[in-house]
Amino acid sequence: MSRILMISDIHGCIEQFNDLLDAIHYNPSKDNLILLGDYVDRGPRSKETVERVKELVNNHNVIALRGNHDQRLVDLVRTKSETVQGKFLEHGGMQTLQSYCHFVSENMDEELFKQAREYIRVNFSSHIDFLESLPLYYEDLHHIYVHAGLNPKYINWREQIEYDFMYIKEEFHQSEPRTDKLVIFGHTRTIELHDSSDIWFGRGKIGIDGGCAYGMQLNCLICDEGIYTTASIKNLWNGD
Structure with missing residues (x-):
């Protein structure tokens, strides 16, 4: 059987991501890599x-899911919503603009922001199309993979609204599982779940977001013939 490798919330930390793949000896021809968004x-x-x-x-x-930050970048480029713009900048969007646009600085004014948004729309439309096309969940024989979680109010979790797949937190964390399959999720840093950046094993659910972009670590949950192990790469960058 192939290994299943699960990673979430890379948040622009490409070096840690590549280092983690090297550390776990990722083999594209043999391993099933599943990325949970952001x-x-x-x-x-x-x-x-x-x-x-x-x-x-x-x-x-590789299976890649859509996270709330990915959706927010899509919405930023596709719409001119001031609400989206505010949320984008409030939650780390400046670093994304600087990554895509060489002319962006911390002292960006409204006109420069519009130029940056248009620059991404024109020059990186393939990235926006790609992010927009990503599924909200993936399912196999034993697992449900999702960015944020499942809303316990829904008997059939597939019927929950898109927002829940990308944003739900406490309501999911504190609920009893309504599915026989193990739910693998990111979105919520595991340090918020058990005071550690290591992977969190809950009842019927496993949280894997190690908070890499906050100077903590990037985690990988490995399932090999039904046995779960973990690997992580520390991030010494402090996020400033």
């Missing part, structure tokens, strides 16, 4: 991260 924002190299994920999906049948 490739952009906060970290320094969002553009390179999206390019790398795109290459893995297109050439190696």
Whole structure:
């Protein structure tokens, strides 16, 4: 059986991502790599991260899900919503603009922001199309993979709204599982779940976001013939 390798919330930390793949001896011809979303924002190299994920999906049948930060970048480029713009900048979007646009600085005014958004729309439409096309969940025989979680209010979790797949937190964390399959999720840093950046093993669910872009670590959950192990790469960058 092939190994299943699960990684989430890379957030522009491309060096840590590549180092982690090397550390676990990722073999594209043998391993099943599943990425749980949030490739952009906060970290320094969002553009390179999206390019790398795109290459893995297109050439190696990697499964990549859509996270809330990925959706927010799509919405930023596709719309002119001031609400989206505010949320984008509030949650690490400046680093994404700097990654994609060489002319962006911390002292950016409204006109420069518009230029940056248009620059991405014109020059990186393939990235935006790619992020927009990513599924919200993936399912196999034993697992459900999702960026944020499943809303316990839904008997059939597939019927929950898109927002829940990308944003839900406490309501999911504190609920009893409504599925026999193990739910693998990111979005919530594991330090918020058990005071550690290591992978969190809960009842019927496993959280894997190690908070790499916050100077913590990038985690990988490995399933090999039903046995779960973990690997991680520390990030010494402090996020400033």
